[in-house]
Amino acid sequence: MSTTILAAGASAADNFGFMNAMKQGGPVTWTTAAILTIFLFFTLYILFTKLFEQQKIINQGRRVRATFWNANSLREGAAKLEKNSAYKQIVDDGIEAQEQHSRLTDPVEAHDWLHGSLQRSEAAINSQLGGGLAFLATVGATAPFVGLFGTVLGIYRALIGIGQAGQASIDKVAGPVGESLIMTAFGLVVAVPAVLAFNFLQRRNKGIAEHLSAFSNDVLGYLASNGAVRPVAPGKKAPTATAPKPATTTAGQAGGVQTRV
Template structure:
């Protein structure tokens, strides 16, 4: 029996056809295995699309933060500083929303503290940006949680088919169960291959979003201080320190000037 199986496997390998490969497993698994495989492939493609698109979006905001630190607070006013920022900049959105809230406060008929009104307006603007950055991460979390179970479903079906073959043939020989068991193991592996990158991507993007949210919160607080103080309070600008003067050696004399 073993000699016959090895001979058949050698003949198939010579022809370049693997009787226990993925293609053959999907063919023998039928509609259920093909459906599970298709769902996992779609999950994988969508996960990598979200990963790269979010990385691009995050990096764009990080580059905007660098430009803000370089020259925004050197402007004479917030409107002048806002004009220096990119049109679609997240930081420009916070500044513009703060300026709009300041203009709207004067039109309120119900008295509201200016600080509270500005703070709430800036918080809404900041929350909208963070919400946009978090879009798609729930899908990654769902894929990371669900993909192993989808693969497990394919595994259960493969084991069931192996048991059916054993019962129908009355023997548990390798040639009867190798295909279904191989199919089951492939489905398990596919579920893990899809789930692990999704979980890693979710955690990494969440950590980067947290860092961006902290920068946005600090900038929003600076804008609030500038507006509430009419420009008197602003972040301290980095001032270059003068080079230290070298100590004069003991006993050295200064040459008289001519």
Template structure:
């Protein structure tokens, strides 16, 4: 009889389920709005990460063509035809050729040199600005996502306190839902912010490496134009592989004896 009463009491007791969806449903429109903002931040961060990574890899891979083929040409105009039309390196060469055409209009050689140097510097700044586009979004996500999650945490704790005040007691069924929602929002905010910060720092470091390559290439262009093509960077070519020498054919002892006979 006692076991039957306990089973009946257990069946009559309310069954409270706790989980992510239950916590979000208890949070209502505010919790779903904060979650939507965090999801948008995360999707945007990964989109910028992959698109900028592909863009950087393209620029770096094109630099090998610049080092191997461009400087082997007889002139800059001929070398420009060996570069991709929409590449950053082609843009630098085209801007250098435009500055060279305007060089004849300069009466003072010093002013002409400064004009060409400034033209190449502006071209570098334009390329670097394009490569850096989207990175401010990553920095913004990394700086604000934890606070967006913290907003959900504050609202969840506030709702927990209200439920405690209404119920008059801090029972687990009144507190677990809002507190669980608060902890979930904090975790999601960190999960959004940490990858964004890592992606920003990584892409920023790669952009600095590309900026160094662009600066060196523009310096070589300026030296080549100022010397009328006499100054060129040294292009090293990989030594050709020679085929290994053929080993002399060996004959079996029986065959050599037959030949002697």
């Protein structure tokens, strides 16, 4: 008797299991599940690749703040940076803009020309960092509705099963309803990581953009002052302005007053 009960339980599990629910769903359900799987794969791919890219630029920024301004010139400092460094791109674009300004035929303020060139360089870097985030936002917004699409089809098939059977027996509706709930859950499983990844990467990009903007401003000050204005490198003291010596007066031999500074 116990063997019969166990066999009946196993048969019920097979009838109402996940794979059976997917089989009942047919091509539409498998297509929905495949779309959500693709969404999840690319979400994780973008998350890890962007984390690697962001961390690389963050490490470059630390090295720049530690050693770059110790160089005697921008060219010397840029030569020590990594070949594909975002900070090197800003320096190279700034130097190139300074050289181009001398060849302009129309009078343009050097500050405006340099500032515009550095801004374009920053925008290009920020645009590259933001690549893929639109896909994460799209997945976060649409994945629940894709799962809901599978849910609607599952309930629809359950109602058809009830109508054909003439009664709402559990064996007619359990499979389609279970499959519909699975699609809803799957859509949420895909959407939630996409939204979290989007917000997390967006916040890190904002921090990187702030550091790039500060560095760009320092480069602009250096170029506009011919090297007179530069940030204080770590380990060096900022130059202090010496106060002028007070004027002293001495009495002359003829009773006049002479002033010595």
